[in-house]
Amino acid sequence: MxxxxxxxxxxxxxxxxxxxxxxxxxxxxxxxxxxxxxxxxxxxNPQLAAFNHLQDNFSASEKLLLVYTPSSGDVFTATSLRALQAATAELWKTPYSTRVDSLTNFQRTIAAGDDLFVDNLVPDDSAFDSAQLADVKHFALHEPMLVNRLIAPGGHVTGLLVTINKPGHSPKEAAAIVAHGHEVEDLIKRLDPGARVDLTGMIMMSNTFSESARADMSTLLPLMLLLVVVGLRYFLxxxxxxxxxxxxxxxxxxxxxxxxxxxxxxxxxxxxxxxxxxxxxxxxxxxxxxxxxxxxxxxxxxxxxxxxxxxxxxxxxxxxxxxxxxxxxxxxxxxxxxxxxxxxxxxxxxxxxxxxxxxxxxxxxxxxxxxxxxxLLVNRWIIPSLLRLVTQRSVTTLLVVGGGAVALSLFIGNSTLNDQFVDYFDERTPFRIATDYTDEHLTGIYSVEYAISRQGSSSAVDPLLLAELDEFETWLLQQPEVRHVASISDTFKLINQNMNGGDRAHYRLPASPELSAQYLLMYEMSLPFGLDVSDRLSMDRRATRVVITLHNISSQDMLTLETRINQHIKTVFPQWETLSSSPMLMFSHIGQKNIKSMIIGVLTALLLISVALAVVLGSFKLGLLSLLPNLVPIVSVFGLWGLLVGELGLSMALVGGMCLGVVVDDTVHFLNRYQLERRRGADGKAALEQVLYHSGAPIIITSVLLAAGFLLLGGSSFKLNSDMGNATGLIILMALLFDLLALPAWLAWSSRTSTQTATKAITD
Missing domain, CATH: 1.20.1640.10 (Multidrug efflux transporter AcrB transmembrane domain)
Structure with a gap:
């Protein structure tokens, strides 16, 4: 041996x-x-395949967004626009950047006879006199491609959007991008003292995920380990x-x-x-x-x-x-x-x-x-009291603990499988502050992208498709989740207006395919480096991309919106061939699948464990009984979560796995010792006494220390970790109640009411 x-x-x-x-x-x-x-x-994964198709056929779509609120409260002043120009130029130096869009470098088309000229909305040699400032303001606040994307309707906040195409997967890449973003923030504040600058976008979210996780691992995890060490010394x-x-x-x-x-x-x-x-x-x-x-x-x-x-x-x-x-x-x-x-x-x-x-x-x-x-303190004070409780008041103990667990379990249906990704971060987190401010004053950071082509058409600038895109955009803007829609149709309408003397009545799509192709050629030839139309048209010009910017909505709302859009396309535009994707849409889909699969996985594992226990212990009764302390604590805490929180996110998918080892370990030790004592001839009460004195102390020590450690993690400012810590700590405590109260109380009651039957079932 x-x-x-x-x-x-x-x-x-x-x-x-x-x-x-x-x-x-x-x-x-x-x-x-x-x-x-x-x-x-x-x-x-179908959503990943669609996303890769979009990335391969259009320009990259990862963004860093700087939100600039001038100290004067007005974007259209000489000071604000000079700061914007300087920041735009500096942002081109951002690592892995492929494009920078801002109010000042927006490509404004101007027609002169049959020629089309394109220049920055605010040219580098601007005099910034009152006439020019008024002209820029009037144009910007009436241009759909700018409002609710790069300029607030009130003209008090503007954005600078950097498109990023990272080559690899290193955390240093995102960190370098964010560091340069902060350098530009400092530049703006030097040029406009008192200005507010916020950094947000998917790049910032990814970086904040990494920073928050590292912060917790470097602070809360060591504290958790220290708590376990001190507790072990005290108890042992x-x-x-x-x-x-x-x-x-x-x-x-x-x-x-x-x-x-x-x-x-x-x-x-x-x-x-x-x-x-x-x-x-x-x-x-x-x-x-x-x-x-x-x-x-x-x-x-x-x-x-x-x-x-x-x-x-x-x-x-x-x-x-x-x-x-x-x-x-x-x-x-x-x-x-x-x-x-x-x-x-x-x-x-x-x-x-x-x-x-x-x-x-x-x-x-x-x-x-x-x-x-x-x-051991546990053996001196706690175990004798527990023994008296479970043997003398077994029915009351069962009713209180079991009834409470059943009552909590009834609320498990209150929880919806959902995630609000921005809410992963505490309201004190700079990214959360920046994103909430951006959503309130300028635009959203979530988006859904559609690649659209028309059956029977070889060109994305076919007037029929452009007209349908325009109709589609109008419908999208009526949806409550939508903040802005970027489509090539807006560009063609603006060019057509300028080619007709700037008459607003001609702010409409060109009438013929030839005219559309001519406008596109003239426009592309006039665009500067980095500001081409690859963000809206595919490389072969057969498909166009529509980018739908959203409010900060939940994953469930994201999926609901996608279903509504797809149904609208199927009904109104059956001739379209479409692909939809975006990072947030991908995570919304995988989050739903992940939560479901992990819950099913944990439940399946617990069932397999109970079957294995029945085989190894040689008792179907004990195997079946092990389900109670293994399964009920998880179900009841998920019910409590449904009552108090009401949403299950990505973090909750980890909880079952976190608890599985502790819950199963304690149950196995308890039932194995109980079976051993009964086979030695002890009656129910004597067997329970031996079990509690042999296994009670380590069960209590383990559960109390780990629950305290995880509840400490629940104080994290990072929701993924705080939810996981709180739920795991509660499940461990609930499992402790079942292992040392409900399970022994049931065994004591069962032994007292049918001693012979129970003994035979265990020892056979």
Whole structure:
């Protein structure tokens, strides 16, 4: 037996696991971080395929938006326009920029006879006299291509839009772009003291995601680990045991992450939290082993205590380790590739945590002769009270805990699968402040893009298609979610007006294909570098892109709008061939699939675990019973979430996996010990007493410390982490109530009312 050898050769069991972890840990050098949002999508994802088609046929669509509010409250002053000109020129130096659009460099068309001239709305040599300022203001505030995109209807706020085409996936790329954006912000404030400048857009959102996650990992995660360490020392009354557990945590995390490197995994936001999940499972496993050893040492120091501690824990640890391993491997069924990586990294970490808790930790405790300074506080004060409660008031306990859980579970239907991406960030976060301000005063940062071509037409400037686009744009602007629509039809109407003496009555589309083609050729030949029409027309000129800018809406509203638009196109424009996509639309789709698949995955894993427990423990009854403390806490907390919050976002998809290891580990230890005591001939009450004294303390210690740690994470300003922390902490506490109140109360009641039947069912 494994346990009979550790006491004789502890050095072997201390060193061999270290060598294995060292070899795995070398893989850490192979880890890299991928911040490209496309990593969230399978290669055959239809929304990704559509997005790639748009990117291949039109110019890139990632944006950095600088929102400039002049100190005077008026964009159309000499000071404001000079600042805009300088900022526009400087933004062309932004790393990976391909285009800069602003009020000053908007391409204004002017006709002279049969010729068409195009120049900046505010030329570089502008005198900024009152006549010019009035002309620029009148034009800008009446131009649909500018209003609600680059200029507020009131003329008090303007935007500078930088189009970005990053070559790779390094976090340094986004950081360099944002850093240059802040340099331009400083430039504007020097030229216009007292001005307000806000940075937003998808580039800023991606960068803020990365910054927020790193901030929490560098502050809250160490605090969480410190809390666990201090708590372990307080509860276990042994610094040596605490240090041994911390080593198991660190070694498991290093080995798991190193294995990810050897597997060629590129870390992303979901897989980056793997160490936190491994931490929870390693704590659960190692506390059970340390508690058993320290309890034996307190009773009587004996060289065989290490072997006895292993004999007491090897079966439940292996069961819990294997079943939890299976649970995380099921993450490979998710629609989101980073969750495959998360599951695989944690699967290795779970295996290491189980192995280290059965070899390295007992060897360490034996070699250091770890002993508690005094009897464990939990065993002295809490366990006796729990035993009296569950045996003397079992029915009341069941009704209160079970009834409360059932009542909360009824509200699970209140939650909708939804995400408000901007709301991921606390209202104090600079990006959130900037985005809320932008949405209120200028435009939105969300968009949906449509590539549109017409069956039977080889040109995107066919007058029939242009007329249909104009009608489509009018309909879109009537939708409550839509802030602005950018379409090539507006450009043709403006050119046609200018070619007819600037008469507003001619602000309409050209009448013939030949005229449309002539206008397009004249217009393109006059455009400066970087401001061509590739943002609106495909390279082969067979398709056009319509960009629909939206208010800051939720993912569910995004999908509802997409359905409404597609239905309108199908009904009114059946002759169109379309593709729609955008980063936010892609995430709206994958978020729905991901939440559903992860919930189904966790529930499936719990069912498989219960079946495995029934087989290993040789009791269908105990396998079925294990569903209660494993499943009900998750369901009831999701019900509480539905009552208090009402929305399930991307962060909640992680919660089941975060809790799975702790919940299953505690249940397995409890039921395994109960079955063992009943087979030894103990009655229900005596068996429960032994279970609580052997397994109650580590269950309480593990649950309280981890719940406190995750609730601490709930204080994050990053909603993904705060929601995950709060929900995980609540589930762990709810599981504690079920493991130490509802489950023993049910067993006590069942044993008391049908002793013979219960005994036979367990011992058969």
């Amino acid at each position: 494994l346990g009979l050898n550790i006491g004789r050769a502890p050095g072997r069991y201390l060193c061999l696991p270290l060598i294995l972890v060292l070899l795995l840990g070398l893989g850490l050098t192979r880890l890299s971080f991928n911040v490209d949002y496309r990593v969230f999508f399978d290669a055959d 009354q042994s610094w040596k045991a605490t240090f041994g557990i911390v080593l198991v945590i660190l070694l498991s995390a290093v080995g798991g992450m190193g294995a990810g490197g050897w597997m060629g995994i590129q870390l992303s936001s979901p897989s980056a939290i793997s160490p936190m999940i491994i931490l929870t499972i390693a704590v659960a496993h190692s506390v059970h082993m340390a508690n058993s050893f320290l309890r034996l040492q307190w009773q009587q120091a004996n060289p065989d205590n290490v072997n006895q501690a292993i004999r007491d824990n090897i079966k439940p640890m292996l069961i819990a380790g294997i079943t939890t391993l299976v649970g995380f491997i099921t993450m490979n069924f998710s629609d989101v590739p980073p969750y495959h990586d998360l599951g695989n990294i944690v699967a290795v970490g779970v295996t290491l945590a189980t192995m280290l808790s059965l070899t390295f930790l007992p060897a360490f405790l034996h070699l250091t002769n770890a002993r508690p300074r005094k009897e």
